[in-house]
Amino acid sequence: xxxxxxxxxxxxxxxxxxxxxxxxxxxxxxxxxxxxxxxxxxxxxxxxxxxxxxxxxxxxxxxxxxxxxxxxxxxxxxxxxxxxxxxxxxxxxxxxxxxxxxxxxxxxxxxxxxxxxxxxxxxxx
Amino acid sequence: xxxxxxxxxxxxxxxxxxxxxxxxxxxxxxxxxxxxxxxxxxxxxxxxxxxxxxxxxxxxxxxxxxxxxxxxxxxxxxxxxxxxxxxxxxxxxxxxxxxxxxxxxxxxxxxxxxxxxxxxxxxxxxxxxxxxxxxxxxxxxxxxxxxxxxxxxxxxxxxxxxxxxxxxxxxxxxxxxxxxxxxxxxxxxxxxxxxxxxxxxxxxxxxxxxxxxxxxxxxxxxxxxxxxxxxxxxxxxxxxxxxxxxxxxxxxxxxxxxxxxxxxxxxxxxxxxxxxxxxxxxxxxxxxxxxxxxxxxxxxxxxxxxxxxxxxx
Numbered sequence: 001x002x003x004x005x006x007x008x009x010x011x012x013x014x015x016x017x018x019x020x021x022x023x024x025x026x027x028x029x030x031x032x033x034x035x036x037x038x039x040x041x042x043x044x045x046x047x048x049x050x051x052x053x054x055x056x057x058x059x060x061x062x063x064x065x066x067x068x069x070x071x072x073x074x075x076x077x078x079x080x081x082x083x084x085x086x087x088x089x090x091x092x093x094x095x096x097x098x099x100x101x102x103x104x105x106x107x108x109x110x111x112x113x114x115x116x117x118x119x120x121x122x123x124x125x
Numbered sequence: 126x127x128x129x130x131x132x133x134x135x136x137x138x139x140x141x142x143x144x145x146x147x148x149x150x151x152x153x154x155x156x157x158x159x160x161x162x163x164x165x166x167x168x169x170x171x172x173x174x175x176x177x178x179x180x181x182x183x184x185x186x187x188x189x190x191x192x193x194x195x196x197x198x199x200x201x202x203x204x205x206x207x208x209x210x211x212x213x214x215x216x217x218x219x220x221x222x223x224x225x226x227x228x229x230x231x232x233x234x235x236x237x238x239x240x241x242x243x244x245x246x247x248x249x250x251x252x253x254x255x256x257x258x259x260x261x262x263x264x265x266x267x268x269x270x271x272x273x274x275x276x277x278x279x280x281x282x283x284x285x286x287x288x289x290x291x292x293x294x295x296x297x298x299x300x301x302x303x304x305x306x307x308x309x310x311x312x313x314x315x316x317x318x319x320x321x322x323x324x325x326x327x328x329x330x331x332x333x334x335x336x337x338x339x340x341x342x343x344x345x346x347x348x349x350x351x352x353x354x355x356x357x358x359x360x361x362x363x364x365x366x367x368x369x370x371x372x373x374x375x376x377x378x379x380x381x382x383x384x385x386x387x388x389x390x391x392x393x394x395x396x397x398x399x400x401x402x403x404x405x406x407x408x409x410x411x412x413x414x415x416x417x418x419x420x421x422x423x424x425x426x427x428x429x430x431x432x433x434x435x436x437x438x
Contacts, residue, residue, distance in 0.1 A: 013232035
């Protein structure tokens with residue numbers, strides 16, 4: 001069965017390019033363009049992995065992450081932070097809250113991100 | 126206990142707004158100077174009394190000196206406070222730039238990459254998409270370089286550490302330079318990369334340094350040239366070597382090579398696009414990661430750059 005990825009990102013262009021690539025690679029991708037919808041979809045669909053942007057409308061990515069880690073159903077889902085904000089305190093906080101890793105979007109190509117996603121999923125079994 | 130007390134003082138003096146430690150916080154330094162001022166007034170009053178009979182003269186002398194000192198220290202701390210304010214504005218500016226400028230660029234880059242990955246492209250569209258991709262990548266690299274230079278003074282970024290395989294990182298960098306190397310007719314070879322090396326440091330920053338070195342090794346090479354990347358494990362450190370068969374670096378250029386915005390005379394002729402930031406970034410980044418960078422070179426024969434990094438066990 002295809003692994004399910006929840007992609008929470010408010011930039012529709014990124015939703016399209018990375019989302020489409022991941023679909024082509026055989027993943028099932030669910031999209032959310034704001035924090036609140038992202039949280040709801042995470043709880044409803046229990047994905048295998050969450051890709052999370054930090055600057056999101058309606059709920060900041062860190063708050064969302066905190067809520068995910070507090071919920072016993074979602075706390076074990078690996079979360080990869082995808083951001084362009086190299087704000088040290090945000091990154092530290094995300095790791096402290098339990099994010100698997102953080103990736104600065106500008107530093108990676110699409111294929112590299114897809115590779116990281118694949119690895120994170122393999123790691124989780 | 127002491128830490129708690131320090132935190133309370135930081136809070137009371139408003140130091141947290143600058144995000145500075147106690148010893149760099151202007152209002153704390155002013156407070157400290159005041160305390161030292163009062164203590165030294167009392168001390169010198171009693172000292173003066175031993176040699177001068179009239180206490181009023183002693184008191185007046187001390188009052189004058191203390192006032193001068195007070196005015197000077199006030200001016201210094203005001204200056205420091207302004208600097209701290211400017212620094213804070215700079216950090217906020219960098220945050221905004223890094224997010225607002227990079228996001229549309231990433232959109233552009235990823236969308237083009239996606240299109241380029243499709244099978245049904247004509248040669249012409251492939252060529253045009255490649256132009257868009259290459260140029261958005263150029264803009265992004267320039268922006269990244271400027272951001273890194275702006276951030277070098279902050280230690281925060283370098284505090285983020287993760288455990289990772291150096292071999293995989295090198296592979297990743299080689300893969301991302303493969304197309305560029307092929308287009309430039311340069312062959313990339315590796316040596317001693319089989320034995321896995323685990324590092325615990327800032328991966329993103331190390332990647333930036335390696336990318337700069339490998340990019341230079343390809344750019345300043347000769348046609349049909351080679352780039353060799355190898356690892357040498359020593360008891361307490363790992364040495365990464367990036368060797369090329371390129372144009373080399375002249376004697377005059379060697380001593381300025383790691384300076385900001387400096388470009389070698391022969392390098393500037395080959396590639397007009399460089400900013401002169403690459404090697405400066407490599408050196409500063411590696412220094413911050415606790416390592417060292419050096420090179421050996423022969424004009425028209427090639428250069429080898431070495432990065433050594435401590436292995437923490």
